[in-house]
Amino acid sequence: MSEHGAVVEVRRGGLVESRHRVSAALVDAQGRLVAHVGDPELVTFLRSAAKPLQALPLVADGVTDAFDFSDEELAVCCASHSAEPDHVETVLGLLGRIGCREEDLECGPHLPFHQASAEALLREGRRPTRVHNNCSGKHTGMLAWARHSGVETAGYRAADHPVQLRIRREISQWTGTPGERLQIAVDGCGVVTYAQPLSGMAGAFARLIAAAEDDPASPAGRVTRAMTGRPYYVGGTGRLSTRIMEATRGRILAKYGAEAVMCLADRERRWGAAVKVEDGAKRAVGAAVIEFLAQAAILNQAEVQALDDDHVPAVTNTRGEIVGELRATIQLKGGK
Amino acid sequence: MSEHGAVVEVRRGGLVESRHRVSAALVDAQGRLVAHVGDPELVTFLRSAAKPLQALPLVADGVTDAFDFSDEELAVCCASHSAEPDHVETVLGLLGRIGCREEDLECGPHLPFHQASAEALLREGRRPTRVHNNCSGKHTGMLAWARHSGVETAGYRAADHPVQLRIRREISQWTGTPGERLQIAVDGCGVVTYAQPLSGMAGAFARLIAAAEDDPASPAGRVTRAMTGRPYYVGGTGRLSTRIMEATRGRILAKYGAEAVMCLADRERRWGAAVKVEDGAKRAVGAAVIEFLAQAAILNQAEVQALDDDHVPAVTNTRGEIVGELRATIQLKGGK
Numbered sequence: 001m002s003e004h005g006a007v008v009e010v011r012r013g014g015l016v017e018s019r020h021r022v023s024a025a026l027v028d029a030q031g032r033l034v035a036h037v038g039d040p041e042l043v044t045f046l047r048s049a050a051k052p053l054q055a056l057p058l059v060a061d062g063v064t065d066a067f068d069f070s071d072e073e074l075a076v077c078c079a080s081h082s083a084e085p086d087h088v089e090t091v092l093g094l095l096g097r098i099g100c101r102e103e104d105l106e107c108g109p110h111l112p113f114h115q116a117s118a119e120a121l122l123r124e125g126r127r128p129t130r131v132h133n134n135c136s137g138k139h140t141g142m143l144a145w146a147r148h149s150g151v152e153t154a155g156y157r158a159a160d161h162p163v164q165l166r167i168r169r170e171i172s173q174w175t176g177t178p179g180e181r182l183q184i185a186v187d188g189c190g191v192v193t194y195a196q197p198l199s200g201m202a203g204a205f206a207r208l209i210a211a212a213e214d215d216p217a218s219p220a221g222r223v224t225r226a227m228t229g230r231p232y233y234v235g236g237t238g239r240l241s242t243r244i245m246e247a248t249r250g251r252i253l254a255k256y257g258a259e260a261v262m263c264l265a266d267r268e269r270r271w272g273a274a275v276k277v278e279d280g281a282k283r284a285v286g287a288a289v290i291e292f293l294a295q296a297a298i299l300n301q302a303e304v305q306a307l308d309d310d311h312v313p314a315v316t317n318t319r320g321e322i323v324g325e326l327r328a329t330i331q332l333k334g335g336k
Numbered sequence: 337m338s339e340h341g342a343v344v345e346v347r348r349g350g351l352v353e354s355r356h357r358v359s360a361a362l363v364d365a366q367g368r369l370v371a372h373v374g375d376p377e378l379v380t381f382l383r384s385a386a387k388p389l390q391a392l393p394l395v396a397d398g399v400t401d402a403f404d405f406s407d408e409e410l411a412v413c414c415a416s417h418s419a420e421p422d423h424v425e426t427v428l429g430l431l432g433r434i435g436c437r438e439e440d441l442e443c444g445p446h447l448p449f450h451q452a453s454a455e456a457l458l459r460e461g462r463r464p465t466r467v468h469n470n471c472s473g474k475h476t477g478m479l480a481w482a483r484h485s486g487v488e489t490a491g492y493r494a495a496d497h498p499v500q501l502r503i504r505r506e507i508s509q510w511t512g513t514p515g516e517r518l519q520i521a522v523d524g525c526g527v528v529t530y531a532q533p534l535s536g537m538a539g540a541f542a543r544l545i546a547a548a549e550d551d552p553a554s555p556a557g558r559v560t561r562a563m564t565g566r567p568y569y570v571g572g573t574g575r576l577s578t579r580i581m582e583a584t585r586g587r588i589l590a591k592y593g594a595e596a597v598m599c600l601a602d603r604e605r606r607w608g609a610a611v612k613v614e615d616g617a618k619r620a621v622g623a624a625v626i627e628f629l630a631q632a633a634i635l636n637q638a639e640v641q642a643l644d645d646d647h648v649p650a651v652t653n654t655r656g657e658i659v660g661e662l663r664a665t666i667q668l669k670g671g672k
Contacts, residue, residue: 010595010616013521015531017381018595018616021357045353108654122458133654185349186659195351259346259354279615280346280354318444318469323522 006037006331008277008284012315012324020284022330024275024292027202029210031176033335034271035296041197044276046171047187047257050194051078051138052223053174053204054167058141059219061166063148067098074226075233077141080256082236083112083132090233091136098144105140106157107133107189114236135189137233142167142191157191159184164192174204188258198274201263205272209253209265224267228253240286240310247306248299260285266298273298284326286310291328342373342667344613344620348651348660356620358666360611360628363538365546367512369671370607371632377533380612382507383523383593384416386530387474388559389510389540393502394477395555399484403434410562411569413477416592418572419448419468426569427472434480441476442493443469443525450572471525473569478503478527493527495520500528510540524594534610537599541608545589545601560603564589576622576646583642588634596621602634609634620662622646627664 010018023038033040046053055078058064064074073094081087095102109128111118121128130136139156142163146153151162158164171194172179183195196204211220227234228250235242235256244254244264253265260277262285275292277284290311293299304311315324346354359374369376382389391414394400400410409430417423431438445464447454457464466472475492478499482489487498494500507530508515519531532540547556563570564586571578571592580590580600589601596613598621611628613620626647629635640647651660 012381012529012595013519015379015381015519015521017521018614020615043351045348045351106655108656110654119458122455123461125459183349183351185351185353186653186657188653188659190653190655190657193348278354279356279617279620281615281617284615317522317524317526318446319442319526320444321522321526323524 008287008326008328010315010324010326017324020281020288021278022275022284022288022328023198023278024273024288025198025202026271026273026292026296027199027206029206029270031203031206033199035332035334037292037330037332038278040199042276042278043183043195043197044261045185045187045193045195045257045259046201046263047193047259047261048080048135049201049255049257049261049263049274050171051080052208052227052253052255053171054138055141055223056170056219057145057166059222061145061148063141063144064222066148067094067144069094071226072230072233074223075230076137078223078227078255079137079234080134080241081137081233082114082117082239083128083134084114084117084236087137087233087236088131091131091140094137094140094144098140098147100140100143100147100153102129102131104143104153105130105133105136107135107139109133113239133189135187135191139189139191159192168192174207175200176203198276201261201274202272205253205263205265205274206270207272209267209272210270213267213270224253227255228267240289243307243310244289247303252293252298256285262289264289264293269298271298283313286313287326287328288330291330292332295330295332344623344662344664346651346660346662353660356617356624357614358611358620358624358628358664359534359614360609360624361534361538362607362609362628362632363535363542365542365606367539367542369535371668371670373628373666373668374614376535378612378614379519379531379533380597381521381523381529381531381593381595382537382599383529383595383597384471385537385591385593385597385599385610386507387414387416388544388563388589388591389507390474390503391477391559392506392555393481395558397481397484397502399477399480400558402484403430403480405430407562408566408569410559411566412473414559414563414591415473415570416470416577417473417569418450418453418575419464419470420450420453420572423473423569423572424467427467427476430473430476430480434476434483436476436479436483436489438465438467440479440489441466441469441472443471443475445469449575469525471523471527475525475527495528504528510543511536512539534612537597537610538608541589541599541601541610542606543608545603545608546606549603549606560589563591564603576625579643579646580625583639584635588629592621598625600625600629605634607634619649622649623662623664624666627666628668631666631668
């Protein structure tokens, strides 16, 4: 373990050039802290790691049945997708079926995370639009809930809109934090985001996975099945959440959130995990998450090997040469 | 001051979502530590902050005179430029005058830092080439030195090429670290990069600025004049190094390096400063550097105000709404 505690080291040649500090919590379905690194009570926002929870009302309130969502469509509602052609088509198809248009999405535009898709778009002389926002599936789900519930769709992103009030109840239920005590802020896509200690996030994911295993037809079961069964629709080519779910053949549910937070759940052990790189650096999340799960024996050796590119990412230069690497020097500690 | 020590806090709504730790050193021309935050002996790579030192042999060995470099051209040799049209033209013009072509540059291509220039390039169906690399001016300077010295230009980026051996002597002289003890690695552009404690970087910049003030016609004086007189050519539109030199009308020499290191020098006090965001996050450098210099009274209130966008950067979402801010919570400490 590094003298600097739980960190991901960024090495260039023989020297550590930069350091990312890491905190993480592993919690069982009864809410007990099983293991941690750094500060498991660190409070931060769930950001897009909340998407599986934000999608639960779609199943619970009959929206997915009413509009006949496919697993791909439910998965893209839980996604931070890369705006590859399949993602964009899936979102546009669902938007059309619920009687909405792209203009009804209240997220802002940004270039596709998928570099080739971003460059192709610019080459065609186009600008990114709202459907390219990585959260456009989540927004489409919110529109679908509003349509199904017969409430006004406009303004669905506001904290006091019925769809957000409904989601807040769901977040409150799974985290155990009373709704009025949930700290909120505005997410990158304009909707409400929720703060939790890492232990609270991990506990919510442990309870979610336990509910899914107990009843595969439940909202938790159907959301989990969609995400772990269609991991490409939750992220995209090369994305960390997608790769972890693929490498574990869906045994691990994984969802990344902006500012380097990641929530996961293990279907076998019924444990939940939450990992945060304290400075918000996306580049360090793979090293931190995979090393944490490996030390907790949640990932086996073959899976860690399959995820090697994310576990020990190379630092390359503009010539394409490997000039360094990222490596987590963390040491799992037990529950407190 | 935050309970977490010297940090830049990233706030979203009412909560700190992420934290960047900061170390910095302020050193006088005699090498004495005047002030610091965090660990002033933190060792990291100079990266592009070394460019003013790497350019000194161009003046000292008669290269700039032989090829009649303009101030803009010498500035672009010290630049991490944004590949805006003026930068690209300046580099290509200099390349032609020294009898080289773009293919002689040994840096890899990357998209222009300047977003509009990057998008324009893609829209035209083009790919970035070597001249767009932010270091292409530095590489052109190295080629010019090789041409003038009558040595082979090919392979100029290697640590044992005469141009790199010459630069290593220069780095050694200004930092006071014997050449054989200088830790090196490969930079993002493929050439050698040098490690130093922050106090060593700051000391080198203090000695550089003192030499420049003592003799404006010296290599230090001419490099300093080119950079502080033509700050746009050292970075580009909206870039931090450029903005600091502009806001101080050239009183402060400033050079950013990758992985969030910045070296600066104050021409009046003859002090040098080096600041490192320990996790390498570019977004936190402005907040850290400007707050550090403000507390050291190196920037006055009007200058801090003029740099407000970099001092307290807004966090915006994809809708263009301001949803948070970055703010340095550091407390200057004296020399040790």
